[in-house]
Amino acid sequence: MRKLTYAKAINEAQHIAMRKNNDVFQIGVGINTPWYVGQTMNGLLDAFGEKRMIDTPVSENGTTGIAIGAALTGLKPILTFPRMDFMYYAMDQICNHAATYNYMFGGNSPVPLVIRAIINRKGEQAAQHSQALHGLFMHIPGLKVVMPSNPYDAKGMLLASIEDNNPVIYIDDRELYSSEGDVPEGYYIVPLDKAKIELPGNDITIVSSSYTLETVRKAIEMTKQKNISVELIDLRSIKPIDKKTILNSLKKTGRIVVVDGGWVTGGVASEIVSIVSSEGFEYLKAAPVKIALPDIPAPASYVLENEYYPDENKIFQVIKEIVNKE
Numbered sequence: 559m560r561k562l563t564y565a566k567a568i569n570e571a572q573h574i575a576m577r578k579n580n581d582v583f584q585i586g587v588g589i590n591t592p593w594y595v596g597q598t599m600n601g602l603l604d605a606f607g608e609k610r611m612i613d614t615p616v617s618e619n620g621t622t623g624i625a626i627g628a629a630l631t632g633l634k635p636i637l638t639f640p641r642m643d644f645m646y647y648a649m650d651q652i653c654n655h656a657a658t659y660n661y662m663f664g665g666n667s668p669v670p671l672v673i674r675a676i677i678n679r680k681g682e683q684a685a686q687h688s689q690a691l692h693g694l695f696m697h698i699p700g701l702k703v704v705m706p707s708n709p710y711d712a713k714g715m716l717l718a719s720i721e722d723n724n725p726v727i728y729i730d731d732r733e734l735y736s737s738e739g740d741v742p743e744g745y746y747i748v749p750l751d752k753a754k755i756e757l758p759g760n761d762i763t764i765v766s767s768s769y770t771l772e773t774v775r776k777a778i779e780m781t782k783q784k785n786i787s788v789e790l791i792d793l794r795s796i797k798p799i800d801k802k803t804i805l806n807s808l809k810k811t812g813r814i815v816v817v818d819g820g821w822v823t824g825g826v827a828s829e830i831v832s833i834v835s836s837e838g839f840e841y842l843k844a845a846p847v848k849i850a851l852p853d854i855p856a857p858a859s860y861v862l863e864n865e866y867y868p869d870e871n872k873i874f875q876v877i878k879e880i881v882n883k884e
Contacts, residue, residue: 559742565597565735567709571716572599572636574745576606579634582720583610585625586638586674587618594640595676596735618647622673626656629671634720642675642729643689656725657700668723672716677731679769679819680863685855693818693825695727696797703727703797704750705768709739711794714748722750727797731819733769753800755807759789761881762813764873765804765830767793770819776870777877786881796826804830805838812843813880817873822850844880849873 562570576582583606588594590603590613603611614621618639625637639645645652652673659667679688695703702724706712712730719726756771757778766774771792778788789807793799808814814834816827827848834846849868857866 559740561738562709562741563597563735564709564712564730564737564739567713567739567741568598568716568730569600569602570741571713572602573605575717575720576602576610578745579720581632582634582636583612583628584636584638585612585614585621586640587614587616587621588640589613589638595638596732598730598735618644619651622648622651623655625671626651626659626669629656629669629725630659630667634670634672636672636674636720638674638676640676641687642677642691643686645673645675645691652695652701652725653698657698660724661700669725670723671725672719673725673727675727675729677729677733677769677819679731679733679856680867682858682860682863683856684858688856690820690851692727692729692796693820696826696829701725701727701797702750702795703729704795705729706748706794707734707768707771707792709737709741711748711792713741714746715750715794717745718747718750721747726750729768731769734772737772748794750795751798751800753794753803754792755789755803756792757788757790759787759811761787761811762815762877763789763791763804763807763811764815764817764877765791765793766817767796767826768819770817773868773870774817774873777873780870780874781877784878786877788877793826799829799833801833801837804833805841808834808838809841812841814842815847815849815873815876815880817868818848818850820850821853822848823853825850847876847880849876
């Protein structure tokens with residue numbers, strides 16, 4: 559099978575979706591500017607023109623309202639935020655309107671809107687340009703939230719998000735753009751509600767998503783020296799969460815670590831630990847552990863970033879401690 563980068567897989571999905579359905583269009587600040595979106599939008603303006611590739615002024619709240627209105631009329635907008643941080647300006651539109659319309663109108667007003675949110679962590683981008691806000695959107699009823707970790711899922715989950723009649727927050731991370739993987743040609747979809755067992759194991763379960771899987775994989779290589787067998791789960795979706803896959807894995811291993819790229823309080827890791835504690839308590843051989851960002855804004859210094867973001871050594875030490883506790 560051919561290999562594509564994560565960025566090119568996203569780009570290919572958009573080309574396919576816009577050729578397949580004339581109702582699909584793109585809208586957002588800087589979507590036609592490589593500086594904002596890397597290689598993920600290459601060729602789309604030339605192929606589909608300005609009527610379907612709408613580069614907007616800096617007005618996140620207004621642009622989001624336009625996209626929601628278009629979705630309510632039956633169009634299929636892809637609204638892109640090149641920096642997820644600025645979604646704060648659109649929270650009223652996303653949470654009070656996109657997420658609630660179909661519920662308030664008895665299921666008769668679907669909002670087939672994809673909101674593509676790009677995380678720009680690291681690179682000394684500091685507190686206002688490197689935030690991962692997925693935990694906020696996971697809290698909102700009416701939204702689906704997905705975070706693909708590899709090129710295959712990046713393409714298949716974006717196509718599935720565009721086909722879905724619900725508002726979907728599709729989150730991609732610039733840290734992944736250059737990573738390569740097998741990607742089939744043509745159209746395919748990856749379900750938006752199924753986690754994936756990336757690696758089977760027996761001693762401990764690690765649950766992660768998006769860019770943090772790359773760090774977890776490095777830690778797993780280190781565990782092999784200690785003959786620790788790790789089962790790795792890629793969440794793919796954080797709303798809904800595939801509880802069945804997580805609990806079945808926990809039943810086998812009895813131990814679980816959740817690694818998340820958001821803040822530690824009230825986030826994805828906390829939710830999964832809550833699920834495990836309330837629905838899988840009988841399987842636990844050790845207390846579940848969360849590894850996530852500390853409850854402080856991202857620093858601007860490269861040196862401080864290395865301390866702020868958990869690395870494979872920290873994950874390895876946690877795994878070793880849990881497995882050897884007995």
